[in-house]
Amino acid sequence: MKRRVLVALSTAGLVLAGAAVYVLVDGGSPGASPESRRSPGQVNTLALRTMSSTESDTAAQRPVMGLSPTRTKPFSLLGVTWDNARADLDGSVQVRTRSAAAGRWSPWRPIGANNDAAPDPGAHADRPMRGGSEPLWVGPSNGVQVRVAGKSGALPQGLRVELVDPGGERREPAPQAAGDQPDQMTLAGAVSTTDPTPPDPSASATATETTSPAPTDSASPTQSASPSAEPPASPSASASPSASPTATAPTSTAPRPAIVSRAQWGADETLVKNPPEYAPSAKVVFVHHTAETNDYTCSESAEIIRSIMLYHVGYLDKDGKEVGLWWNDIGYNFLVDKCGTIFEGRAGGADKPVIGAQTYGFNTGSSGVAVLGDYSSTAELAKPGAVGLAPTQAILSAVAKVAAWKLGLHGGDPTGKVVMTTPIDNGKFKAGTAVTFNTVSGHRDGFATVCPGRMIYDKLGTVRTEAKQWATPATSVAVTGISGSTKVGTTYYTKGTVTLSWKPAAVSGYEVVVDGTVVARPTGTATTAKVTLAAGSHSIVLRATNIKGTTVSSPAYPVVADATAPVFTTPAGLTIRTGSVSTGGSTPVRLGWKATDNRLLQTVKATSPSAATFTPTTTSWSAYAKMNTSMAWSLTAADAAGNTASSAATRTTAILHESSSVRTGTWKTTTYSYYLGSRAYYASGKGATASYTFTGRSAGLIIKRATNTGAFYVYVDGVKTAFIDSRAASSAYRQIIWTKNWSTSGKHTIKIVVAGTSGRPNVITDGIAYVK
Structure with missing residues (x-):
């Protein structure tokens, strides 16, 4: 059985007297060597105190709380929380942190004052959830300074900073840089920075915590140190959550993408408080960003996600105090890093309609995909000189893949729409409001937030298009027109350049194949392609490439390229023909000719003295000529490719x-x-x-x-x-x-x-x- 041991260690030998450090030790399996153990993640909290205007560098009339530069236990992610989850922090939160490796302090960084993802309210919570800011990934750090300034009125009660160590493979402490210690630094966990009485060096205390093995999708973890439950999500629309899926999830219309499982990224299943809850289906995929720094490497993604889970879920510390936001599990159903890696989020089965805590008011019946990082526009960031980070194609494709697969499990169309009803007032929509969403929507569509940032939000159309390609690959493709040519029977004739057109399909790209050779590669959104052909007979095929890599091809279209004009082997000539001469002097005449073409003569047309069209085999035109008047008789021959030739005769007819x-x-x-x-x-x-x-x-x-x-x-x-x-x-x-x-x-x-x-x-x- 896995054991977690909370050990109180004496701090004899530390620079600051009177400090006690608590280290959470993973007992591992019996006989495991220390080198093979993973350190579990943990959350350390520091209460914020009221600060003077001198300390805070803020106008005295504004309420300010914070923390002076403070030495802490190792952490990599932080957030500021308060007692009441439904109380907003009307103000700003700024932090700066000390690098554990370099020993230098970062500039001040703002964090979103209110976490815009949250579970829907429930009716059986025995512990209230805490309110909290957005989490901020800062990398390995060992010092923090905090400043929370309200705009007006009082700040929320119980303000504190949560310092999250994601855990992972044990590493040697980074060397400390000398001479980079700010004044008045204290050690997190110190009993009192002014208490002159140091603790007894011989004193020790232990606390044990026993947990069951990590659960499967349907298992319920038990945790003796964290007995309370997260309130269940309230139903939205007509959907009602259940304790387990009503049926095995169907096969999706889109392929399942590669997903890093919770076990692979190191989720601590002992933290999960209750079994997952399920909606009848997942009708909408809400896209988020985690609104933290983009300055991370993809090798750190698992640590970031473990940190977010710890911040969202929390646990009871050694004193029985809740740390973290006290949710049931990490809020997002999936997470995507900037390299396009997809991670499983909330437990319960990636292929099942698990109710998350990601779009307050619409959690039931939706799935949340969060991109690690901040993708706000410059205006949304509201920082001097800030530049919004555009999402990479890898990010957009990963979101499209998971959205297509998730919606496809329940028959959803990635480019469709669906109506959902919020059972609560979520700050943007009143309770009972029916809202029409795109099946792939941004968090801001359902909640008053800038999430997922303008830089991602403006790309959701691209995400929907690609998701459609994954969900409904083309099974056929056909050319609807070949302009610049004339179709005669089943063959198209052109002077040399044609434009193929086709109906749009859910594909990643097209290829125009002429006589077995690819001559053009239009994009998946294209519906036309221009092709220039050498003289002669050709076979043209339009081939569509699905995003899965499969291809479908149109029938072969025979096309003849012909740049040679017809020839009048007998030029236009006017003669008298039998018939009646009118009393007014109009004389019956015949215009004769003979035209040929190297490929296919299509028409011969008279253009003067009047218009007439003749079949390719016609060689004469019976008409009338006005007596004693010079008249131009003009002909134009056209072949099937559109090449033309002309012949004309100007003649005068007379009566003797x-x-x-x-x-x-x-x-x-x-x-x-x-x-x-x-x-x-x-x-x-x-x-x-x-x-x-x-x-x-x-x-x-x-x-x-x-x-x-x-x-x-x-x-x-x-x-x-x-x-x-x-x-x-x-x-x-x-x-x-x-x-x-x-x-x-x-x-x-x-x-x-x-x-x-x-x-x-x-x-x-x-x-x-x-x-x-």
Whole structure:
């Protein structure tokens, strides 16, 4: 059985007479060598006394209590406490300490006057909890000076400084520097600095304390020297605490991070007063900072946490007096140091909804994660020249990991919200107030405090995002768009640069993979990525990397990079086409072309004289040209990648009326408003001719067609070219019935020769239309 022995030692040989030093000795296991023993932590207290303005260097009208420079037993953390936990210290607390190693005194340091973490009030406490300041880690020290100045009115009763030695492996006392002893220094524990009678050197006294072995998660420690119990936490919202979990904690949606157990950091389980209490679930993770110095090494983290536990919990000293704040256990459920190491806090099972003492009024149904150190902003620190310390990524990631895991045990969403109701007036919210919290919130969201400091509080959005990544890793990822490209079928075509877009997912990062090679690594918050591709066909994959290290990939997207423009193998050319010439002079024409592309021709568009869009296989456009007017005919061909090419022709269409023809044989005039110029020539005698001479590149004969009109021969530049029958089922005027085209413009003669068709010999000409 483990034994703790409180031994009163004579101080014969010490510099100050009349002083007695009490050393708490860990008996260890039978037969254990002294070298293998660990020294237990302990708390020593010194009562503060009323100080004069001369002593305190403070205005006389302000109440001041403190302690002159005093030699003490070894300690590494301190705090100032008072009798009533619910009494606020309206004022300031300043301390300075003497380094055990260097023997030098530190500058004055302020500490938070009121500890803003506390258990919810209970109904069966047989010992009232003490009020206290924030704890301050000062490192190994052996002297202290304290100054507590009230703003107005009286200071709380029972003010004293608690000096916490975290215990640990036994170490040789550090050498003392000579000549660095402040005046009026006294030794902590001295019976009286003015008592002239020294104690009997032969006197000794012992006290023993027997404890049971350290408990498991569900075990209840017993402590004969500390019989009283911490009051249980009151329920908040509809949750009711219980003495043990109602069921085994479920598997979390997030992986359990590495957590240093209480046994590993050296928690003294004999100090814990009552079995842990549990809420139905942990719905919110409140983030804290311990508001002490950041000037510590991560190798000291366990000592700091042991010190905080001793300060929070306390015990009965040799005189039966409570030291520390007299809580049931350390208040926080988890602690994180500046290296990102996660430590188990309050006992009862890290995976269970243990009710802590960390967000007064909302302890039930929440879990508290405290970062060791002070992360207040410069303004919050309110110290000349102070600079707030920004949390490292290791800190933020550690908080995110433990928050994701803890919330995931109860189905919580790290980026969600939840409503909690405080059963008490906690100074920020009245009893019965329903408050909506982020599932990962700062202490200040639930209590009137600057905790966890602006530097951490402003990063909680980042913590939530990373926690979400741990809790809900992506199981699939898909590209929602590839801008800068055109999709044809299942293939995307681009000139060379595309921008991939996707829906946000809970991942730590992305990779854009082209033909098996990673070409871009967007962050986990990105939703787009720009990629430039070499000419040719490619396969693009978007790969998402979960924060756990697993990956998921999108389907492969075929993308063709093509910077080559289409080609008009046949440039735009305007010709006369068959059809009706309008009485106003608009002539039917055809714009012809042929465009090709090395990859995929997508469209051909006309941009003038009007807009029109054609399929890639279209090679002509039937339109009308205004007579005797120069008109620009423009085309743009585009391939699937968006490369373009243009072709244009500026042409004038003209009419050569029948009166301009050279005729042989008998031709007569016929008048009617449907003819061009309201008249036309006709002949019926076989062999009668009409010749039209012009300079152009395309021409067409304009005639009347009817049931009784006959046939004729066409000669081009003296060569018989065609035989045309003008007969039709019904009368049609101004009809272009025959056309002829040339590759270049030139002078040409078109002649018609009447064939003398039996029964319908008449041939009626209305002139020719041609393109100059």
